[in-house]
Amino acid sequence: AQSVTQLGSHVSVSEGALVLLRCNYSSSVPPYLFWYVQYPNQGLQLLLKYTSAATLVKGINGFEAEFKKSETSFHLTKPSAHMSDAAEYFCAVTDYSSASKIIFGSGTRLSIRP
């Protein structure tokens, strides 16, 4: 079964600094990959989705992620952090045992220092 590992349950960066949130997946076949964001007391919303069309995927709010098959990674980046980026971020992958399901990582909480 597929699994998703997010390295670092909490990441703190200064405003204006680079944001890098790490995600590795386990699969022999390139799956569909997602990044979702959850703001406090809200549901999750989609940041971006990888569907094999391009290895660099651009999402909302200036975020992007690069799919690297050789490293089974799908790290999320943003060149310059903003205070409004403080949230929890979830990496997710399609479950190929049942294509209707998505498997979520445990999440990374991003804090932004003024």
Added chain:
Amino acid sequence: NAGVTQTPKFRVLKTGQSMTLLCAQDMNHEYMYWYRQDPGMGLRLIHYSVGEGTTAKGEVPDGYNVSRLKKQNFLLGLESAAPSQTSVYFCASSPVRQGIQFFGPGTRLTVL
């Protein structure tokens, strides 16, 4: 267009009580999901449905039941609540397989 709505937003139960959480979507999506979110564990799938009248077990189905009598509604039931079911519950819907999931705002449930 309200998207995905969940009722209630908060609930406190005593051990052994029962309750039903309602999820409704107005986007005509085929697929619907119930997750629970616990600190440090991400989202875990409880049950899901691939269409009206269908349901299937997810990763953590024990202690929960579901029904999808109407396409737009997906109900999650707890027959005899336990403190281990204290969690935040999210409903989601998706128009297609492997599609993007749209989430509701969540229900915070506490079982004493």
